[in-house]
Amino acid sequence: MSGNSIGKLFTITSFGESHGAAIGCVIDGCPPGMALSETDLQADLERRRPGKSRHTTQRREPDAVRILSGVFEGRTTGTPIGLLIENVDQRSKDYGKIMDRFRPGHADYTYYKKFGLRDYRGGGRSSARETAMRVAAGAIAKKYLAERCGVTIRGYLAQLGPIRAEAFDWAPVAENPFFCPDAGKVAELEAYMDGLRKSGDSVGARVNVVAEGVPPGWGEPIFDRLDADIAHAMMSINAVKGVEIGAGFASIEHKGTEHRDEITPEGFLSNQAGGVLGGISSGQAITVSIALKPTSSLRLPGRSVNLAGAPVEVITEGRHDPCVGIRATPIAEAMLAIVLMDHMLRQRAQNADVRTDLPDIPAHP
Amino acid sequence: MSGNSIGKLFTITSFGESHGAAIGCVIDGCPPGMALSETDLQADLERRRPGKSRHTTQRREPDAVRILSGVFEGRTTGTPIGLLIENVDQRSKDYGKIMDRFRPGHADYTYYKKFGLRDYRGGGRSSARETAMRVAAGAIAKKYLAERCGVTIRGYLAQLGPIRAEAFDWAPVAENPFFCPDAGKVAELEAYMDGLRKSGDSVGARVNVVAEGVPPGWGEPIFDRLDADIAHAMMSINAVKGVEIGAGFASIEHKGTEHRDEITPEGFLSNQAGGVLGGISSGQAITVSIALKPTSSLRLPGRSVNLAGAPVEVITEGRHDPCVGIRATPIAEAMLAIVLMDHMLRQRAQNADVRTDLPDIPAHP
């Protein structure tokens, strides 16, 4: 394919521009017989949806998704699931000013050089609007993995600019607009974001995602390793600049004796590996951390050039997220779910009849 | 494919176990007409080869590669290039002791659970031995990219355990066994590695890779982004636990005004993006940084279980790298070359006839 598909057996093919007629995707490879309806997708779409708090873009996207195929009498049929969201709130006028110039830090210039023309309306294909389809497709994978495989996938905001979550609890994640697991930091985050918004600037963030309940054996040597496919999926999200599995960059200063996760009959004694050994799941929690850059859509003027190469000043008006990382949590969960779903199917295909006498080694708590 | 291939148009399919009869790969998609011989591959294989200094495993692998097909009268024919390295120094006896147990931090357990059996000789398929084929294939991509596209790909060791390169110069990289760009640190590295080796422990490292001369336009939206494919390729290397593009994790604390790379007619004013915008090359240097974990093959005893689930002590004798990161530089260069070669071909396919009046914006020095 030419770049708009992901997954080998659970394949998502996405289309649509930010301000075109609609965005959509095709999910090919969902097993038959799973109960599925639009409401199953809407929940995660809501978590991603902008405009829910004053800390995200006020662009109003109802994001009402339609299932066009692949579901009959409330169950998946095994045929491709077509999803569609019509674009309703397009406000193209917001973008007229930038049609002749390249916003710094955006894909305007690279799309123009690659394709020779570009849909400048709201960033066209390169807009974060596209991630709505990742979330919708990911919701299907999450549902299947939860119901059939006992896998739970959850994410949270680990850091926003200078502010790190210190305490950790899953409960508050769903209760604040930042997906922050440290309830004590929410006020500080509110204040910081208010100041940031007033300043007109933006900031980066770190999002962590965890998959629990993945059995040993998912992932393929040598190139389609589970961690390699996760890195691919995460880096394919707008604004992501770094990916870590397990100890990640901290491994640089680790000694082998502290990093290798020793094993006892009672279970693994640590999880520096982040649940993946040799590209294959170990049965421990799969832990992923990603870095998101600050958005480059700012009302503070930036230097750039126009189509003629002449210097211009760029001011991005309209509605933008001062921290795109805030809404990235459900997107990162979706991408992890899509990769795990794909590798679960691959494991089934090749190793359906593998049995060993050795029980699974318990994960490190 | 089932995991042992990488690349869509420039496709590497790899096979072979550490202590089997041979390792090899097939390179499908190399354009015809390029001069190629074994000596073109041997240079990078030498850079990766163990046993060149006291700081790497003393396993002796001549790593003499044979080109079996795809080259006629000294030029590539456009048909698949088959490469083969016979395994000569196998010393299986070194590994007899671990046939019934799982080395902690290795793929022994995950391979066993996935496949129900495993080739325990030297780690079998999961051994770093496999990376020799990445280097050989990468050498072909590097040669084509250099000769036909003016792209230069170079890497270096940025950090080894606690020791960071501070000064930077490409010259010393080729002149010390660590690929270190800071000549002033070499003595410190020597001493540190000697101590580490005596202690029986191992340590992690950071390797950086840079591609210069990549024109704007390589990379595909949405999922096959250039940076996403780079992340996939890098994370597929043994022991890699993290990948950064451009500013990477530092982006978390960046403000938008400092991160967005502003543009003037004279060129980009910075390169926080690492040469990729919206998944497409910008014409700036593509900068990648990876974290490698310390090897888990230690002579210091570690706790684990055997095939029966009973507790055992694991001691890895034989010859191992106290820092696998030292030899990772040519491997990382190879993977970057393979990804760039693939995307160069994809750009040619889809956008061969794209022309714009706008000259390329110069890269930030």
Added chain:
Amino acid sequence: MSGNSIGKLFTITSFGESHGAAIGCVIDGCPPGMALSETDLQADLERRRPGKSRHTTQRREPDAVRILSGVFEGRTTGTPIGLLIENVDQRSKDYGKIMDRFRPGHADYTYYKKFGLRDYRGGGRSSARETAMRVAAGAIAKKYLAERCGVTIRGYLAQLGPIRAEAFDWAPVAENPFFCPDAGKVAELEAYMDGLRKSGDSVGARVNVVAEGVPPGWGEPIFDRLDADIAHAMMSINAVKGVEIGAGFASIEHKGTEHRDEITPEGFLSNQAGGVLGGISSGQAITVSIALKPTSSLRLPGRSVNLAGAPVEVITEGRHDPCVGIRATPIAEAMLAIVLMDHMLRQRAQNADVRTDLPDIPAHP
């Protein structure tokens, strides 16, 4: 992917059931800059559309296609083109009678055994309704190939049941409802079809497709041969049971001296090969012939079993084509166009800079 995509660089991913909400597809890989609008697609959709003569099903499908993405200001942008046709004339009641039984000669039984459930409305995913999307996608390929590569793709009905076209002329093909190149046979075809319709039975057909103007060099050894990919694409059309390239099955009784297409400086002396040698286009006309089975949807009772395995009688009411081959011509043209478009892009990728002094050998007239 899981079966609903075709093409490596020009990739069509299709979705939708006969009587679901809509059918659609995503075309990923269309080069940018080509003028494109719905009217470009509608022409071929009209040629395929049922209900245009009394000889095809009277099901009324306006088949109004919407372009949802990938086109901006009238030109393709290089991003995926999303196409959608809402299903308007569903008449599910026609099919209520067969929900509990398997129509002989249909996919009812195989879908049920594969997926454990099926959308029985009008055949669901296995309905010929799906071919509308092939035609729409093929129209894009045909337009690009015609405008940029000088390739013309045309098809015709070579045989309908016992009636063979004997005279050949392209002119009448567009002027009769059978796509028959032998104007003298049209009356006979009319009479035959009227009798067939009265009898309640159906009949098979042969459709030929020809691509002219394809330069030498399209197609890849060894498995992705141009003729192999054509065979795949043709056999993927509902009801196709056989595919021939060039002389096809007549080759069985050929002598080598008569079959090999000799060459003179003035050109090839024959075209038994059908324009493909070693899987690569030779510059001669690419000639393909396919056999289509008679539809199994008959009002004449047939024996079958129901979901409980009990014997039942099946009568298919509703509107059906007594000869599905009649409408297959634009579908076969579309599939040939899709394959050629894909291989043109692949040839560009790998061999963009190949030049030879030898001029192309002229095709046999």
Added chain:
Amino acid sequence: MSGNSIGKLFTITSFGESHGAAIGCVIDGCPPGMALSETDLQADLERRRPGKSRHTTQRREPDAVRILSGVFEGRTTGTPIGLLIENVDQRSKDYGKIMDRFRPGHADYTYYKKFGLRDYRGGGRSSARETAMRVAAGAIAKKYLAERCGVTIRGYLAQLGPIRAEAFDWAPVAENPFFCPDAGKVAELEAYMDGLRKSGDSVGARVNVVAEGVPPGWGEPIFDRLDADIAHAMMSINAVKGVEIGAGFASIEHKGTEHRDEITPEGFLSNQAGGVLGGISSGQAITVSIALKPTSSLRLPGRSVNLAGAPVEVITEGRHDPCVGIRATPIAEAMLAIVLMDHMLRQRAQNADVRTDLPDIPAHP
């Protein structure tokens, strides 16, 4: 990939030229735990091997295959299986005369125009030599399908030039050099082939392949239909010009009432479909028929042009099959096995947990 791989989950990647150092392939996706050794592959290689009777080329190829990886202690490990056959009997001198000219009916011209150069020794990559690897890989698929799925795959020569097999029995197939199921025709075939060889000419053939024991449910809508993938695999064999499934081209004159395979609780009443409905196996025998053209390598002079476009006479000396179809039977079996193996794995992946109360409908005897 670029054409030298086939299969999505059971993937064969092939390399090697007729007179290069070696030919080989990588089989990626074979499930672990199956007993496998070189002797398992050698049996089918022997059936394909030339020089066994006076009716095939006298080129002596020991075709001794080595398993280089993926097998440990006599069992497959689930990692890629590397196969290698060194080329021993190269006799390049036979081919010196054709290095500057294009043999009519061969791939010489198309390879030259595509790649700008070609390995002219024995046809290089386009030689039938390449099919040895198909047979070796197919033997692995056949073994797995037989042992784990109860699938039997057998082929035979149905027609050689004007001589058709009339009686049918599997027994004689293995007992004559033609794979002919009609013992009474063997003498006629011997005489015909002796005359043909003396004349210096060649002739075409028809080979049929049958797979029995395939359960319902293998194959994917819409494009990766089982029959479409079979057509692709068969048409990818050198010299194949046509493919039929089930009734094939006879379907053109069939009435729906005779073609649709009616069903009773005792089983299907016929098998015009050839075991595939809607692209999915029905549980009936999968029947495939292919047409092979006569070889163009003749000692009888043929007209062609040389690299300068000047007229030349081509005489192919050396050793060639007067009927390549004779040796095609094991190749066609191998390709069918590879496709079925791939779809068996795909069915496992997506529909592992599908159950229906309906027992499989018995096949028509």
